[in-house]
Amino acid sequence: MTQQALYDHPGPRARRRNAMLTVVFGVGLVALLWFIYLRFDAKGNWEARKWSPFLEARVWTKFILPGLWATLSAAGLAMVLALAFGVVFAVGRLSERVWLSAVAGGVVEFFRAVPLLLTIFFLSYGFPYLIQQPVEPFWAVVIGLTLYNGSVLAEAFRAGVRAVPRGQSEAAYAIGMRKSQVMRHILVPQAARAMLPVIVSQLVVLLKDTALGYIVAYSELLQRGTELVANFGNIVQVAIVLAIIYIIINAALTLVAGRLDRWTQRRGMRGQAEPGGLGAASTMSQG
C-alpha cells in the first residue's frame, strides 16, 4: 500500500495538528539533545584534546586504518567462505539422498540456532585443547562467521531454489542435462539472483558481527578503538567515530546491493520466482 493512502491531504485542522506535533516533538528532541550536550560537557567530552587525536595522521595510520583493514579482511574472507558454505549445504539439503540431506539439514539448523558468540568462544577457548595448539583470533572469528552466516545463506539459497518455477528444471532435463548440471547451471544462478536482497542483508550482518572479534581480542576496528581510548581517554568520541565508520560502510554495501538488484531486474536476469516462496525467505536475516 502506498503510504499516502494512510492519510488525507491535510486540511486546516490536520495542518494545525501536524504543526503542533512537529513543535512538541521537535522541542522534546532538542531538549534531549541539549541535556546530552550538557552532561557530556560536564564530563569534558567536547574538549578539543579528546577530539583532536582524530586529526593526527598517526591515529589513523596506526590504529583506525589497520583496524579497518583487519575488520574488512576478516569480513571479506568470511563472506566468500560463507557463500560457498551456503551453496554447498543448500544443495546438500536439497539432495535426494536421505543421509546427505539429513546431515546438511542438521548442521544448518544447529548453527542457525546457536549464538555466534558461543561458537567463537568454543573455537577460541575449547578447540585449542583438541588440536593441541592455540587458535588465532582471526581464524576463530572467520570460521565462526562462516558457520553461522553460511547456514543462514544455505536456507536462503534453498528457499530461492524452491521458488524457481518448475518449468525451468523440467526444460533443463528435457534438453538432456544431468541433475548436477540442472542445479549448477539453471537453479542456483536464478536462486542467487532472486535472493540477492536477502544475501546482501546477511552480508551486512556478517560485517557487523566482525565486531565480536573485540571480545576474543582480535585486533579489528573496535579493538583498535579501545587501544585509542587507553591512549587518549576519549571513549565517547571513539565510539561515535567508529559508529560513523561502520554506518558508512554498511550503508554503502546496502546501496550497491540496491543498484545491483535494480540492474538485474532491468536486464530481466531474475527468474519469475513465485512471490509466496520468497516471502518466507526474505524474513530470515534479522540482525
Added chain:
Amino acid sequence: MLVDVFTDPDNQALYVAGFRLILGLTGASAVLSLVFGVLLAAMRVSPVPVLRSFGTIWVNAFRNTPLTLVIFFCYFGLHVNLGLSLSDDLNRENFWLGVVGLSAYTAAFVCEAIRSGINTVPTGQAEAARAIGLTFGQTLWLIVLPQAARAVIAPLGSILIALTKNSTIVGTIGVLEAASVMKQALNDYGATAGIAIFVVFAGTFVLLLVPTGYLFGWLAKRLAVRR
C-alpha cells in the same frame, strides 16, 4: 572427570543462572523493542516530516552499527558519561543497560518488519477507513496495524530468535549470561570436557530456539489474513 563438571552443584547453579539471565534479557528487551518498534513504524508512515526523519535516522543508524558497539556505548556513554543509573545494584545496573542497548537495536528491525507488514495491507482498507472519517491515528491503530501484525508474525519470530542469540553479547559489560559462563567453564575444564561443555550450552540454545521457530511458523500460518 567429565561427569564431575556437570554434577557439581556450583556449576549447575552457574548454568541455570546464565540461562535465566538470557531469558530475562530477551523477555525485557522483546517487550520494550516491540513497543518502541511499533512507535518507530508509526513515525515512519506518519504525515509529520520531523517524525518521519527521526524514524528513518534511527533505523539506519542502528541497523548498520554492530550490536557490540551499541552495548559498549550504553555502558561507557550512557552510564559512565551521562550518568544514567537504572539500579543501585551493580549487576542489575549492567543488566538494564544491556536491555536498553538490545531494545534500541532490535526496535530498528521490528520497525522495518512492521512497515513491510503495512505494505501488505490492501490500499482499499485505508481508503475505506479515511472515507468513514477516521484520523491517521485511528486508521493506523484500528484498521491497518491489526492486519499488518498478522502478516509479520513470522518475521517478528525471526527477530525474537535473533534477539535471544544477541543477548549473549551483553556479556561484554560483565553480565554473567550463558556465553560468559561457558567461556569460564572452558577455561576451567576445557582440557577434559571442552566439546561436552559446548554441546550442553549450544544444545540448550537449540532446544530453546528451534521450537520457537516452529511455533512462530505455525502461528503465522494460522493467523494469516486470507486474501
